[in-house]
Amino acid sequence: MSGCPFHFSRRGFLSALGIAAAAGGAGLGAGIGATAVADAVSGGHGKAEPFYAAQQGAAHQGGIATPPQSHTYFAAFDLVTDKRDDVIALLKKWTESSARMAKGMPADAIAPENAADTHDSGDALGLPPSRLTINIGFGPTFFVKDGKDRYGLASRRPEALVDMPAFSGDQLVPEHTGGDMSVQACADDPQVAFHAVRQLARLADYTAQIRWTQAGFASSPPDGGTPRNLMGFKDGTVNPARPDYDKVVWAGREAPDWMQGGTYLVARRIRIALEHWDKMKVPFQEQVFGRQKLSGAPLGGKKEFDIADFNATDADGNSVIAENSHMRLAAAVNNDGAQILRRAYSYNNGVNVTAERWPPWREGMEYDAGLLFLCYQRDPRTGFIKIFDKMSKFDIMNQFVTHVGGGLFALPRGARQGEFIGQGLFV
Ligand code: HEM
Numbered sequence: 001m002s003g004c005p006f007h008f009s010r011r012g013f014l015s016a017l018g019i020a021a022a023a024g025g026a027g028l029g030a031g032i033g034a035t036a037v038a039d040a041v042s043g044g045h046g047k048a049e050p051f052y053a054a055q056q057g058a059a060h061q062g063g064i065a066t067p068p069q070s071h072t073y074f075a076a077f078d079l080v081t082d083k084r085d086d087v088i089a090l091l092k093k094w095t096e097s098s099a100r101m102a103k104g105m106p107a108d109a110i111a112p113e114n115a116a117d118t119h120d121s122g123d124a125l126g127l128p129p130s131r132l133t134i135n136i137g138f139g140p141t142f143f144v145k146d147g148k149d150r151y152g153l154a155s156r157r158p159e160a161l162v163d164m165p166a167f168s169g170d171q172l173v174p175e176h177t178g179g180d181m182s183v184q185a186c187a188d189d190p191q192v193a194f195h196a197v198r199q200l201a202r203l204a205d206y207t208a209q210i211r212w213t214q215a216g217f218a219s220s221p222p223d224g225g226t227p228r229n230l231m232g233f234k235d236g237t238v239n240p241a242r243p244d245y246d247k248v249v250w251a252g253r254e255a256p257d258w259m260q261g262g263t264y265l266v267a268r269r270i271r272i273a274l275e276h277w278d279k280m281k282v283p284f285q286e287q288v289f290g291r292q293k294l295s296g297a298p299l300g301g302k303k304e305f306d307i308a309d310f311n312a313t314d315a316d317g318n319s320v321i322a323e324n325s326h327m328r329l330a331a332a333v334n335n336d337g338a339q340i341l342r343r344a345y346s347y348n349n350g351v352n353v354t355a356e357r358w359p360p361w362r363e364g365m366e367y368d369a370g371l372l373f374l375c376y377q378r379d380p381r382t383g384f385i386k387i388f389d390k391m392s393k394f395d396i397m398n399q400f401v402t403h404v405g406g407g408l409f410a411l412p413r414g415a416r417q418g419e420f421i422g423q424g425l426f427v
Pocket residue numbers: 229231233234235236237238239268270271272289291308326327330331332340342370371373384387388391401
C-alpha cells in the first residue's frame with residue numbers, strides 16, 4: 001500500500017521532505033511545529049487553519065473571522081434526495097473530509113485496490129494546507145422547496161433566513177442564484193481551494209449536485225495591506241472591529257440553538273463593466289467611492305484608516321464625500337448603525353459578447369469579471385438588506401455594476417471534534 005503514490009497525504013509529502021520529524025507528531029491543525037514546517041516549505045502560505053471549533057467557548061465555522069486567504073472557490077448545491085438520512089450522511093462525510101483536507105490530507109482514504117470506491121482526485125497531493133477553510137450553509141430551499149418539506153425541517157427554518165427581496169437593478173440569473181446548500185473553500189492556493197470543493201461535490205454524488213460556482217481572488221500586497229478590487233480601489237478598509245463580532249456577525253440567543261455562533265452569508269455575484277470604468281478619470285472614480293484611489297483615504301482625509309468626515313464641504317458648499325457616493329450610502333453612521341462583515345473576492349470568468357455602451361455601438365467582447373461580494377451578519381434583515389435597499393437605488397457606482405447572481409445561506413455554528421456541521425438541526 002505504501003508504495004502507491006496516492007497514499008501520500010499532503011502532510012506526508014512534508015514528511016517525505018524530511019522536515020516533519022522536526023515538528024513532532026502534533027496534528028497540523030494545532031501544532032505550532034507543524035505550522036513552522038509548512039512555512040518553511042511555502043514561505044508562510046502553508047499554514048493549517050483548524051477545522052473543528054474549539055471545545056470551549058463559542059464555536060464558529062472557519063473562513064469567516066479567519067484573516068482572508070488569497071483565493072476562494074464558492075459553490076451552491078441543490079439536494080437531489082428526498083431522504084433525511086441521506087442529508088445527515090452527506091453532512092457527516094463533508095465534515096470529516098473537510099477536516100482532513102484542512103490538515104493537508106486527501107478528502108478520503110485513497111483505495112485503488114477497491115475499484116468500487118471513488119477516491120480523492122489527487123490534484124492537491126504535495127501541496128501544503130494553504131490555510132484552507134471550508135464552511136457549509138443552508139439556503140431557504142433546504143428547509144422548504146416548491147412547497148415541500150422534504151426533510152421534516154420546515155419548522156426549523158430560522159426567521160432570519162428570509163427570502164431575499166428583489167432590489168432595484170437586480171438582474172439575477174437563476175443559474176447563478178440560490179441553492180439548497182453553500183460550500184465555500186478559501187485558501188492561499190487556488191488549486192487547494194478548487195480541489196476541496198471538487199472533492200465535496202464528488203462525495204455528494206446522488207445526494208446533492210452543484211448548482212453554480214464562482215472562483216475568486218484577492219491578493220494583499222507583501223506588507224499585508226488591504227487588497228484592491230478590479231476597479232483599482234482598496235476594498236475591505238472599513239469592517240466591524242473584532243470585539244463587535246458578537247453584536248454584528250454571530251447569531252445569538254435570538255437564533256435557534258444550532259445557529260448560535262453561526263452567521264448568515266449574503267453572496268452576490270456582481271459584474272463590473274470594467275471597460276466602461278477604465279474610461280473614467282480618476283477624480284470621478286474617487287467621487288464614486290468617496291475615497292482616494294492611491295492611498296484609500298476618505299476624501300478630505302490623509303490616510304486609509306482616517307475616519308470619514310461626512311459633514312465636510314468644499315468652497316462651493318458641496319459635500320466633499322458626494323451624497324450618492326458608495327461609501328456614504330454604505331457607512332454604518334448613515335444606516336442607523338447597521339454593519340456587516342465584508343470578505344469579498346474579485347472574479348474573472350473570461351470574456352462574453354455584449355454590446356458596447358457608446359459609439360461606435362458595435363458588439364464586442366467584454367470581460368465577464370467583477371466582485372464575488374460576500375458578507376456575514378447576525379441577521380440579514382438588519383444587515384445587508386437594510387444597507388443595500390438604499391444603495392441599490394442611489395449608489396452612483398450602480399452605473400458600472402450589475403448584480404447577476406447570489407444567495408442567502410444560514411451557516412450553522414462550527415462543529416466540535418466528534419460532531420458534524422448542522423448536527424443540532426437533526427436532534
Ligand atoms: C462591485 C461591487 C462593489 C465594489 C467594487 C465595492 C467597493 C467598495 C470600496 C472600494 C469600498 C471602500 C473601502 C472599504 O471600506 O472597503 C467599499 C465600502 C463598503 N461597501 Fe462596497 N463595494 C461593492 C458592493 C457593495 C455592496 C453590494 C454592499 C452591500 C451592502 C457594499 C457595502 C459596503 C460597505 C458597508 C462599505 C463600508 C462603508 C464605510 O463604512 O465606509 N458594497 N466598497
